[in-house]
Amino acid sequence: xxxxxxxxxxxxxxxxxxxxxxxxxxxxxxxxxxxxxxxxxxxxxxxxxxxxxxxxxxxxxxxxx
Amino acid sequence: xxxxxxxxxxxxxxxxxxxxxxxxxxxxxxxxxxxxxxxxxxxxxxxxxxxxxxxxxxxxxxxxxxxxxxxxxxxxxxxxxxxxxxxxxxxxxxxxxxxxxxxxxxxxxxxxxxxxxxxxxxxxxxxxxxxxxx
Numbered sequence: 001x002x003x004x005x006x007x008x009x010x011x012x013x014x015x016x017x018x019x020x021x022x023x024x025x026x027x028x029x030x031x032x033x034x035x036x037x038x039x040x041x042x043x044x045x046x047x048x049x050x051x052x053x054x055x056x057x058x059x060x061x062x063x064x065x
Numbered sequence: 066x067x068x069x070x071x072x073x074x075x076x077x078x079x080x081x082x083x084x085x086x087x088x089x090x091x092x093x094x095x096x097x098x099x100x101x102x103x104x105x106x107x108x109x110x111x112x113x114x115x116x117x118x119x120x121x122x123x124x125x126x127x128x129x130x131x132x133x134x135x136x137x138x139x140x141x142x143x144x145x146x147x148x149x150x151x152x153x154x155x156x157x158x159x160x161x162x163x164x165x166x167x168x169x170x171x172x173x174x175x176x177x178x179x180x181x182x183x184x185x186x187x188x189x190x191x192x193x194x195x196x197x198x199x
Contacts, residue, residue, distance in 0.1 A: 025132035028193075032134065037196030041133050 001036045002061040008052040009034075023047040068122040078118045084111030134197070138189060141198035146185035153180050 009019055016030045023044060032038035033048070040048070049056045084107050091104030154177060161168040192198040 024130075026130060026135065029132050029134045032196035035196065038134055039197055039199055044133060 001039065001063070003034060003036055004054075004059055004061070005030070005048060005052070006034045008054060008059070012052065014051075019048070019051060022051045066123055068119075069124075069126060070122065071126075074118055074122045077121070078115065081111045081114035081118060084108070084114060086111075135193075138192040138198045142185055142188035142192055145188050146181055149184040150177065150181040153177060 005019075009016070014022075016034075017027050020027045020030045024047070025044065029038060029044075033040060045056050045060060049059050052059065088104045088107030088109075088111060091107065093104075095104075157168055157170075157173055157177070160166050
């Protein structure tokens, strides 16, 4: 899984800490989300997408294989 | 290093100090052979509690919130630690059944408890390093 969180976060000038605070998670969770190592719940994916003003499918890119 | 001082930290530190004081009282003032033993355990518990309070106070409060990732890691680590404990107990039972070692559950219960606790701690650390528990 790849994500565009880092790219969109930079566009909105948000730090990992600020994004974490906005969606109510730890900063480490945002770190692992950006690395594509953490598979978030639908609720967290929705919250992050809402803060970054994008759609969930734009934010998370899944490899087909 | 900046230390956070809030109600929870102060309460926890207070309990730790009380434990140490109770321990000192038991080891030095009360007669008999039982109290010094309990007293030293209380002192050790108090010291551990103070170390935990210092470590907690050094971390930002945001780091301590339970989010979905930490909850998932804790639950999965607990489930896997329980499975490890069951497998260990089965192995102990098998060894006892075949009589290679004359084991009694009362003798190994403390070790089994340690296996469970340490499995949980190590698995929690491992899943936290990996990022996810899936």
